[in-house]
Amino acid sequence: MKINKTAQLHSAQSYATLPQPVNDEIFYLCPDTEIPSAGIRRLYRHVDLLSRAGFEARILHLRSGFLRKDLPEVPVAYLDRLSCRSNTIIVIPEGFPAIMDALKQNPGRRFAIALNWDYVYKSMPEGMNWRAFNIERVLTVSQGIARMISWSMGLPTHVLGSSIDHRLYYPDEAARQPHIVFIARKAIHADILKRLLAARNPDFVQRIKWVGLRELTEPAYAAQVRQASIFLNLSAAEGFPTSCLEAMASGTLVAGYRSACDRELLRHQGPDQNCILTPIGDYVSLAFALEPVLQSIISGNLNHHRQMLSNALNTAREFTLEYETRTLVAFWKDIRANRFAEQTMQSTRE
Amino acid sequence: MAILQAAGFNAVILYETTGFKPADLPRTPVATMDTLEPDENDIFVIPEGMPRIMRRLKDHLGRRFVIALSWHYVFSTLPDGLDWRQFNIERVMSVSPVIARLISWSMRLPVHLLSTSIDHHRYYQPLETKALQIAYIKCKALHVDKLRNLLGARNADYIYKIKWLELGGVSRDLYAAEIRRSSVFLSTSVAEGNPTSCLEAMAAGAIVAGYDAVGGKGILFGDGPGQNCLLSPNGDYVSLAYRLAPLLDDLIKNRMERWKPMISRAAQVTAELTDDGEANALINFWRQYAGRQKHAVTMESPAISFAYALTDDGATTTSVPPLNGSPLRLR
DSSP states (O other): OOOOTTSOOOOTGGGGGSOOOSSOEEEEEOOOOOSOOHHHHHHHHHHHHHHHTTOEEEEEESSTTOOOTTSOOOOEEEGGGOOOOTTEEEEEETTOHHHHHHHTTSSSEEEEEEOOHHHHHHSOOTTOOGGGGTOOEEEESOHHHHHHHHHHHOOOEEEOOOOOOTTTSOOOGGGOOSEEEEEGGGOTTHHHHHHHHHHHOTHHHHTSEEEEEOSOOHHHHHHHHHHOSEEEEOOSSOSSOHHHHHHHHTTOEEEEEEOTTOTTTOOOSSTTOOSEEEETTOHHHHHHHHHHHHHHHHHTOOGGGHHHHHHHHHHHHTOOHHHHHHHHHHHHHHHHTTTTHHHHHSOOOO | OHHHHHTTOOEEEEESSTTOOOTTSOOOOEEEGGGOOOOTTOEEEEETTOHHHHHHHTTSSSEEEEEEOOHHHHHHSSOTTOOGGGGTOOEEEESOHHHHHHHHHHHOOOEEEOOOOOOTTTSOOOSSOOOSEEEEEGGGOTTHHHHHHHHHHHOTHHHHTSEEEEEOSOOHHHHHHHHHHOSEEEEOOSOBSSOHHHHHHHHTTOEEEEOOTBTTTTTOOOSSTTOOSEEOOTTOHHHHHHHHHHHHHHHHTTOOGGGHHHHHHHHHHHHTOOHHHHHHHHHHHHHHHHTSSSSOOOTTSOOEEEEEEEOTTSOEEOOOOOSSSSOOOOO
């Protein structure tokens, strides 16, 4: 990485008083990994949407030559060749404090994007936080994550819209099967839950097919989710619950663990209940809660759960590409117009 | 073991192999499985995490009970398609209502809920002022680093003015002394059976904060008029930080008045967990069920064997009842 050591250093506060360049160069830092990840898809999508809206936006991979060919074709740059200028804005994912630290004195501005609440403090060196890395503000897609960042670091946060691909995720009742699907790499307790339910009633594993999803293209993955009766989310630390929303949009009942920062979307009780949730790791309560659903699946009558499925469809319906685009572009237009200058100068801590 | 022997039962610890001697447990009569010659009077009590031993003993003479102290070990150690019924387990003992319900619901075996106790000679509210100290057990500190980082970002005083003490590999006396000194006991394990360490901390006047770890349900209350600790849902250290911050502010400013009702309610919970209560429940259970068969348990015939071995993951699992009325817990 080239670092222009002679360039003037700017604190986050100083930007509010600097003349702003006409066009910022926006770089979304993205890890060099082939793992299917909703977070990485989102980084690419942001760059794609911004490019279409006339912004100079690029994905910033770490090493020259790396590219995700399965994601939209977007402008790409590489950190090991990057020369930062005063109009450079680097958006750094929450799990990369070492890179934040390395870039903290570069020319330009630094934003963080926080998509997973658990990564924020998992990777943070003791006694540090993003203010020490001259992070100016934080983009996120979750009110819960925004609250955590604001509460702990006092940084300005901006909650952007999110979307799911409604062309892939839609209800297809004709294709519905007595299947339970789960993302294999996230399903920490799927085997144990299955054993526990089998002890209660062998039909739960013999008449219902349990399918661990792994290494699928997104269309193939979506077809499995549309077919399934239940989407099991057993992640111990889910960020924004994209996979749950996709399942909801597919008319597939979502059940699993309640994550820390997704309360506003995943509701497990009351008239707005749209899924079945238990605390992280509590597969015992989850088994108790799943039993009536599994009995309904076996009997072929899910009427008792229609309201929950309907609520789920309504929840997912709001997450359109138009919504995501509108909030994303509005945010970057505000940045371009320097509308957050005052906010930059003051702490927003609760 | 001591309770049963004092009550006239013939009970022995059963090791899997000859020569195994745990260093830090009381002396008890022992037998080993490799020299075992069971008869129809014998009753084996096998810990929940040892289906391999259950399978090995399933066709032996005698009866087989399970003692289930950890809910997580029950199904995490079972082979697919099997449960304890296939190992001819007759009934299950537990000290946790959560575990009792789990076993009863899933395997439909009879479950007997026994009492438990804590060592009130070690865990009591000290007269001296508590230290600015948060204690936690090393092997149960799942999210402590992240929680500490999060709280430290909010207010550096939380991690620099308050001592965060990790406890591991210390004697039971030293452990208890540190718990008595601590203002807060942090428990961020997500899978505990009976929350003994939390109850000990409550008896010692430390405010318990953390997760109920499933096994603490019905004992640890984080809300309502019976609140006796600070709880957040399992794994949610973000909400735990929000709940801890006001307590830590008050600790630093030495204004703990508003926390005293919670501390008092916690102490009341633990006051009921006495040696006598545990002994009576245990003896009553064995009087009822050891004599139920044609051959009653007698002093002449080794009848009740507590299996003891290393689980597959290397953690020690024991079902040894207390020698002096205090729970033997391996840390």
